[in-house]
Amino acid sequence: MLKNLRTNVSPPITKKVRKTIKQLNKTRYDNYSWLKDDNWQDVMTNTSKLNPEINKHLLKENLYTEQVLEDLKPLREKLLQEMKGRLEPNTATVPSPDYKYAYNHKYEVNHEHGIYQRFPINQATREVLNQPQIILDAEKLSKSYPSYFDIGDIAHSKNHEWLAYAVDGSGAENYEIFIKPMLGEAHTTKIINSNGEIQWAKDNNILFWVERDNNQRPCAVYAKNIHDLSDKPKLVYLEKDPSFFVSVGETDSGNYIKINIHNHTTNEVWVIPSNKPYDKPVCINKRSLGHEYSIHDHNESLYILTNYNNSTDFAVMQTSINELDCKNWNIVIPHQPGTLILELITFSNYLVRLVRENALPKIIIRNLEDSSEKVINFDEQAYSISLLPGYEYRTQYLRYSYSSPTTPNQIYDYNMQTHKRALLKTQKVPSGHTTTDYKCERIDIKARDGSNIPVTLLYNSSFIQDGNSPLLLYGYGSYGITIPASFRTSILPLVDRGITYAIAHIRGGMSKGYQWYLDGKLQKKKNTFNDYIDVGKGLCEKKYTSPGIICAYGGSAGGLLVGAAINQAPELFAGAVAAVPFVDVLNTMSDSELPLTPPEWPEWGNPLVNSEDYDCIAAYSPYENVVKNDYPPILITGGLTDPRVTYWEPAKWAAILRENQQGNSPILLKINMDSGHQGQSGRYDSLKEVSLEYAFIISIL
Numbered sequence: 001m002l003k004n005l006r007t008n009v010s011p012p013i014t015k016k017v018r019k020t021i022k023q024l025n026k027t028r029y030d031n032y033s034w035l036k037d038d039n040w041q042d043v044m045t046n047t048s049k050l051n052p053e054i055n056k057h058l059l060k061e062n063l064y065t066e067q068v069l070e071d072l073k074p075l076r077e078k079l080l081q082e083m084k085g086r087l088e089p090n091t092a093t094v095p096s097p098d099y100k101y102a103y104n105h106k107y108e109v110n111h112e113h114g115i116y117q118r119f120p121i122n123q124a125t126r127e128v129l130n131q132p133q134i135i136l137d138a139e140k141l142s143k144s145y146p147s148y149f150d151i152g153d154i155a156h157s158k159n160h161e162w163l164a165y166a167v168d169g170s171g172a173e174n175y176e177i178f179i180k181p182m183l184g185e186a187h188t189t190k191i192i193n194s195n196g197e198i199q200w201a202k203d204n205n206i207l208f209w210v211e212r213d214n215n216q217r218p219c220a221v222y223a224k225n226i227h228d229l230s231d232k233p234k235l236v237y238l239e240k241d242p243s244f245f246v247s248v249g250e251t252d253s254g255n256y257i258k259i260n261i262h263n264h265t266t267n268e269v270w271v272i273p274s275n276k277p278y279d280k281p282v283c284i285n286k287r288s289l290g291h292e293y294s295i296h297d298h299n300e301s302l303y304i305l306t307n308y309n310n311s312t313d314f315a316v317m318q319t320s321i322n323e324l325d326c327k328n329w330n331i332v333i334p335h336q337p338g339t340l341i342l343e344l345i346t347f348s349n350y351l352v353r354l355v356r357e358n359a360l361p362k363i364i365i366r367n368l369e370d371s372s373e374k375v376i377n378f379d380e381q382a383y384s385i386s387l388l389p390g391y392e393y394r395t396q397y398l399r400y401s402y403s404s405p406t407t408p409n410q411i412y413d414y415n416m417q418t419h420k421r422a423l424l425k426t427q428k429v430p431s432g433h434t435t436t437d438y439k440c441e442r443i444d445i446k447a448r449d450g451s452n453i454p455v456t457l458l459y460n461s462s463f464i465q466d467g468n469s470p471l472l473l474y475g476y477g478s479y480g481i482t483i484p485a486s487f488r489t490s491i492l493p494l495v496d497r498g499i500t501y502a503i504a505h506i507r508g509g510m511s512k513g514y515q516w517y518l519d520g521k522l523q524k525k526k527n528t529f530n531d532y533i534d535v536g537k538g539l540c541e542k543k544y545t546s547p548g549i550i551c552a553y554g555g556s557a558g559g560l561l562v563g564a565a566i567n568q569a570p571e572l573f574a575g576a577v578a579a580v581p582f583v584d585v586l587n588t589m590s591d592s593e594l595p596l597t598p599p600e601w602p603e604w605g606n607p608l609v610n611s612e613d614y615d616c617i618a619a620y621s622p623y624e625n626v627v628k629n630d631y632p633p634i635l636i637t638g639g640l641t642d643p644r645v646t647y648w649e650p651a652k653w654a655a656i657l658r659e660n661q662q663g664n665s666p667i668l669l670k671i672n673m674d675s676g677h678q679g680q681s682g683r684y685d686s687l688k689e690v691s692l693e694y695a696f697i698i699s700i701l
Contacts, residue, residue, distance in 0.1 A: 002633060003699045004071040007664055012060040014655035023590060024611050028624070030587065032652040040648075041214060044172040044641050047673060058640070058651065061669040065635075068666050072695040079493050079698075080691040084684060085431035086489035094411050094424045095119050095128050096399075098391035101160055102128045103135075112682030113138040116154055118182075135163050135182050142682075145169040147674040148641075150681045152196025156182070157204040158254075164189075164207055164226065166196040171676030172216070172641040177209060179226050189226060191233075199248050199257060201277035208236065208248050208257055208277070216595035216643045218245045221259050223277060237261075237270060237281055243598035244287075250274060251297040252346040253393045258295070261287065263599040264479055269295050285326050296346040297321070298368065303351060304329060305344040311335035312514045316344060316353065333366075340513045343387055348394045350416045354387055356482070359442070359454040359511040361385045363400065365416050374419055380404045381442040382456045384484035399424075403487035405440040405458040405501075408433060429489060437461050438495060440485070445504075445538035451519075453531050454505040454512065456485045457544065460495055470574070470701035471500040471545035473536050477508030477528040478557035479603060480517040490690055499701055500544060506531035506561075522605050523616050529564040536565075536572050547572050551697050555579035556645055559636075563622025563653065566631065575633040575665070575700035577693050580642060584649040585621040586614070595643045623649075626656045630663035635670070635696045637689070642676040668696075 016031035035054055042049045069076075089109040095102035095118075102121055107114040116136040120129045135156070142149040145167070152166030152175045163182055166175035175196035180186035191209060195218040199208040207226040210218045220238045225231040237259050239246050247260045256271040259281060266289055270281040284295055284302070293306035304317045308326055316333035333341070333353070342361065343354040351366040363376040363385065378385070383404040388411070390399055396417045403409040408427035415421070439461055444452040463469060472494060476483055483503050491501050505511035508520025508528040520528040536552075539545050552573050554562040559581020566576055582588070590607050591597055605613025618624050634657065638650035654669035661667060670692070672680065680686050 036648040065668040076695040096390040153198040202274040206277040314341040382485035384486035447534040456503040459500040467543040470549040475504040476558040477506040504535040552576040583622040583653040633665040639676040
């Protein structure tokens with residue numbers, strides 16, 4: 001329909017510089033590879049170093065997008081105000097107890113980043129006292145970072161006297177770590193290249209963090225006495241394999257510092273006693289291809305969530321802290337095919353697991369004294385649950401959140417001893433929210449190979465199932481990530497305008513177990529794209545919508561999904577939004593210097609050494625498969641400092657789409673010149689990008 005899109009504006013012309021690429025006795029050509037700055041590592045942290053010609057081109061693209069969407073400004077502003085009106089101007093997280101104090105994060109009117117504070121706890125009654133102390137004013141701090149501001153970890157010491165926090169000032173996800181007395185002034189630690197993770201040892205002096213290498217990969221764990229400026233950082237662990245990333249944290253009890261080395265399908269864990277932070281780390285179980293596990297300590301034992309011994313949907317095993325080899329692991333909760341164990345948490349007397357069956361989660365609590373179990377079930381057709389374990393290990397309370405597409409978020413404390421729950425907070429929608437104004441439905445759509453694809457639908461209560469309703473089809477389908485059926489105020493402006501919102505729980509995610517993920521990766525990756533298209537066609541057959549009034553929507557690897565779907569079935573869609581889209585898959589997976597490439601070979605395959613992987617990727621990669629076609633209007637976004645999906649991927653894709661466009665629909669590219677993968681920071685500023693996308697969606701539907 002192209003309502004309110006100016007199609008009489010001339011798009012920028014992207015010059016061609018033919019590059020011949022020979023690989024595994026195969027040859028391909030790339031006319032737009034020049035958009036990748038040879039100096040890209042420096043650009044991540046200093047955008048002024050961008051090649052002037054590339055900078056000029058990206059600014060032209062942004063100007064063109066701005067001109068085409070000029071008439072949408074009133075709608076964008078209206079959408080922005082609607083979304084802001086659904087956010088509480090004064091809101092705070094429920095204080096999380098840590099024995100002596102309870103900690104939370106609070107927003108006040110017009111806050112983008114808020115403040116962090118703590119409350120004393122009455123040690124006799126365990127009541128949280130209403131005497132907050134501000135420990136970090138992130139709102140004030142953000143004013144020192146005019147281009148971009150994001151807080152990584154914020155962590156208090158065990159004695160509650162010190163606060164450490166990490167700040168990203170560019171969007172490139174390079175964090176500087178600061179330390180401050182809890183109620184005093186901050187100073188830099190001169191740690192400027194961390195990934196934002198922070199972990200205190202029990203002595204309240206030693207701080208652990210993770211540093212990146214020159215290619216932006218988290219590869220090394222360091223520790224030092226953070227109060228002693230003369231103390232040099234000590235290398236605790238260095239990962240030499242570029243296909244594995246490193247992270248640091250602590251076990252559930254807090255008795256061990258935990259180092260996790262991982263890619264998407266394999267990991268290993270090392271531990272250090274938190275009260276002996278300079279001890280040599282000990283490996284729990286050496287990495288083995290395809291083996292994933294996590295550890296959860298309890299007294300002198302470890303509970304291990306693992307896919308060991310073909311436990312595809314994971315099992316829970318147990319061993320002594322002194323008998324770590326997997327040969328000594330004993331089954332506690334056996335593997336049940338189709339019941340995926342998502343998460344495991346130990347408390348002093350309880351073992352909690354979050355599981356998912358047929359795309360719906362539930363909580364199971366085991367009493368470790370008598371092995372009895374209690375299941376927490378929920379009634380809606382589609383919903384989302386998140387465990388919120390907090391700081392305390394010696395507690396009988398489990399905190400969790402619950403929401404559904406129609407039900408605002410609710411925070412509960414569940415007493416694991418009495419099995420009673422208490423509602424602590426319900427999300428408020430200041431502009432008003434009536435649950436009965438909306439309807440949520442969970443259905444199955446049969447894919448071309450007979451598999452049943454779960455679909456979550458949200459629509460206005462006035463919806464009529466006659467095929468005339470426009471629909472926004474959202475999907476992701478990679479890395480095993482499952483899109484939750486949660487409450488999102490930001491989607492309601494579209495639903496209020498009669499647009500049905502559909503989430504396709506396609507293969508490549510884990511909606512129906514780990515096998516659902518395995519069936520959507522590597523040589524089976526095309527299932528992901530076929531499922532998405534089949535869901536779109538199935539929704540048409542069931543009269544939820546019709547071809548030509550569906551908008552495709554996805555971000556990052558979901559942008560790859562959108563690109564592949566548009567190539568395969570452009571006639572199905574009225575248009576598409578691809579946010580920071582991973583669309584240059586073959587070239588990116590062939591560039592071992594890029595931050596995420598080696599760790600992602602287990603997800604996509606390695607086209608540098610494996611001919612089958614090369615052919616598979618080449619067959620679906622959106623950039624390689626653009627042909628002369630009448631493409632619908634497409635809005636593509638990216639971030640100049642994005643280390644995950646580098647800016648030149650969306651830029652190249654926009655250029656080749658426009659080169660092959662046979663119709664009149666615009667191909668629009670919007671590169672954020674001051675941010676990375678997450679877009680603009682701040683709870684209101686981030687909505688500006690959403691309002692742009694939604695105005696575009698409304699204009700084409």
